[in-house]
Amino acid sequence: MPKLVIDNTAIAAVDAAHTEYSCGHIIVDEGVIVAVGEGSAPEVPDATIVDGRDCLATPGFVNTHDHLYQWITRGYAQDDVLFSWLTTLYPVWGRLDADLEFAAASAALARLALTGCTTTMDHHYVFPHDGGDVLGAEVHAAQRIGVRFHPTRGSMDLGVSSGGLPPDHTVEDLDTILAACQDAVSTHHDAAFDSMVRVALAPCSPFSVTAELMRQSALLARDLGVRLHTHLAETADEEEFCTAQFGLRPVDYVESLGWLGSDVWMAHCVHLSEGDVAKFAATGTGVAHCPTSNGRLGSGIARIPELLAADVPVGLGVDGGCTEHGSMSYELREATLAARFRRGPGALSAREALRMATIGGARCLGRDPELGSLEAGKLADIALWQLDGLGHSDVEDPVWALVYGPPAPLRLLLVGGKTVVADGELRTADIATLAQDARRAAATLRDRGTD
Numbered sequence: 001m002p003k004l005v006i007d008n009t010a011i012a013a014v015d016a017a018h019t020e021y022s023c024g025h026i027i028v029d030e031g032v033i034v035a036v037g038e039g040s041a042p043e044v045p046d047a048t049i050v051d052g053r054d055c056l057a058t059p060g061f062v063n064t065h066d067h068l069y070q071w072i073t074r075g076y077a078q079d080d081v082l083f084s085w086l087t088t089l090y091p092v093w094g095r096l097d098a099d100l101e102f103a104a105a106s107a108a109l110a111r112l113a114l115t116g117c118t119t120t121m122d123h124h125y126v127f128p129h130d131g132g133d134v135l136g137a138e139v140h141a142a143q144r145i146g147v148r149f150h151p152t153r154g155s156m157d158l159g160v161s162s163g164g165l166p167p168d169h170t171v172e173d174l175d176t177i178l179a180a181c182q183d184a185v186s187t188h189h190d191a192a193f194d195s196m197v198r199v200a201l202a203p204c205s206p207f208s209v210t211a212e213l214m215r216q217s218a219l220l221a222r223d224l225g226v227r228l229h230t231h232l233a234e235t236a237d238e239e240e241f242c243t244a245q246f247g248l249r250p251v252d253y254v255e256s257l258g259w260l261g262s263d264v265w266m267a268h269c270v271h272l273s274e275g276d277v278a279k280f281a282a283t284g285t286g287v288a289h290c291p292t293s294n295g296r297l298g299s300g301i302a303r304i305p306e307l308l309a310a311d312v313p314v315g316l317g318v319d320g321g322c323t324e325h326g327s328m329s330y331e332l333r334e335a336t337l338a339a340r341f342r343r344g345p346g347a348l349s350a351r352e353a354l355r356m357a358t359i360g361g362a363r364c365l366g367r368d369p370e371l372g373s374l375e376a377g378k379l380a381d382i383a384l385w386q387l388d389g390l391g392h393s394d395v396e397d398p399v400w401a402l403v404y405g406p407p408a409p410l411r412l413l414l415v416g417g418k419t420v421v422a423d424g425e426l427r428t429a430d431i432a433t434l435a436q437d438a439r440r441a442a443a444t445l446r447d448r449g450t451d
Helices: 068-073 082-093 098-114 134-145 174-188 211-224 236-246 250-256 274-283 291-296 304-309 328-343 350-364 398-404 431-448
Strands: 004-012 020-029 032-038 048-051 055-059 061-063 117-124 148-155 200-203 228-232 264-268 286-289 314-316 382-386 410-415 418-422
Touching: 004 382, 004 398, 055 350, 055 398, 061 314, 061 328, 061 350, 068 082, 068 098, 068 117, 068 134, 068 431, 082 236, 098 117, 098 134, 098 418, 098 431, 117 134, 117 228, 117 410, 134 148, 134 174, 148 174, 174 211, 200 211, 211 228, 228 250, 236 250, 250 274, 274 304, 286 350, 291 328, 304 314, 304 328, 304 350, 314 328, 314 350, 328 350, 328 398, 350 398
Parallel strands: 004 048, 004 055, 061 117, 117 148, 148 200, 200 228, 228 264, 264 286, 286 314
Antiparallel strands: 004 020, 020 032, 055 382, 382 410, 410 418
C-alpha cells in the first residue's frame, strides 16, 4: 500500500487533547496514521500527495446502531409510533431472504460511506426460516463497499402468543438462537487490530425476547469475548411493558439479567432517570443515540448532555428505515438540535456532536484504541470534507460548518488507507446499480405480501 499525505488541510483530530489545526498534515503508511501535525508536511518519498486546501479532515464516522435490511422498507407507516410501526413491518420483514438482504445492505452501506462513515454496526434480528444466510449476505455487502463492519447476531424468541410484540412466525427458539450466535462468531469475528469484521450478540428488545435469552446471550458473549447490544428505554410504551411484565423499569430489568457493563452498549435510552444515568456511568455501559429516529417516531429526546457529563460512552446511530435518509452526517446536526430543544443553546456543541460520531462511537464498539481519532498509531480511517462551496466557504469555524451547514461534499474517505470515496463518488461499487438493485428488492419484498 503506497504512503499517502494529506497536506494543507484544517484538522479536527478529536483526540483527548481536542487538537485542531487550521492548516496541518496527516501522513499514512501501510493503512496506519504515522503523523498528524501543524503546517505543511515534511517530504515523504514515494508518497501520494492529497492537497487538502479548503478542506477539513476528521476521523471517519462510526455508526453505532442501524438495521440495514430496512433500507428496502423505507416510507412505511409514516405517522406511527414505535409499537405500531413495528407491528406493521414485522410481517413484511418476515419475507426477507439473503438476496434481498444483500441488495438492501449494499445500498445502505454505500449511503453511509458517502456521508463519511467508515465503521458501522448492524442490528439484524429477523431470520426467516427459509431466508438463507442473511447475516453472511450483509457481511459480503460490507466487503463489497469497503467499510469496517460490526454485524450483530440479533434474535427474537418472544412471540405475540407469549405476550411479546412480534408475530410468532418471526421468532426463533432459544437453542437455535444460541447455536446460530456461536456459529456467527466462529465464522465472521476477527479480533485483530485492523479487523474489518467483528460480531456482537444482540437480543432485540425487552418486548421481543425472554429473560432467559437475555441471560444466556450475556453468558455466551462473555465466554466468546464479544460485545452485547440491545434496544432499551426507547419509548414510554416500553417502560409500561417492562413495569407490567417484570415489575421493573427497563434499566433495572436488564441490570437484573447481567446486562450492564463496559462490554455492552444500548440503542436509544431515551427514557432514563438520573439513577439510570448513574448506573450507566458506574458500569461503563454505552449508548447509541439515534436523534432522527427518536424524532421520526415521536419517542422523545434522550438525556445526552447528562450522559456525556457522566462520561458515559455515547455514539450516534442512523437506525435503519425509520430515518429514511441513512446518513451519518445528518445525525450530528440532529443531535445538537434535539439537545438544544430540550435544554437551550449551550446543551450540546458541534464539537461534542463530532466526538459522539467518532471517538464516542469507537468507545461503544470497543475500538477506541484503534480508531475514532486522528492520532499516530491509529488506523487511517479518515474523512476529508470539502468546505469551499456556497454552503460552507464563509463560515468562520470549519467544525461548525460541517455540523450545521448543508451536507458537505466528501473529497476523500479512507478506510485503513484505502480509498472508498473520492471527489464525492463511491469508488468501490456503481451507485446506479446499487440503487436499481435496491428498488427491485423493495418491489420483490412488497409483492411477497405478509402472513
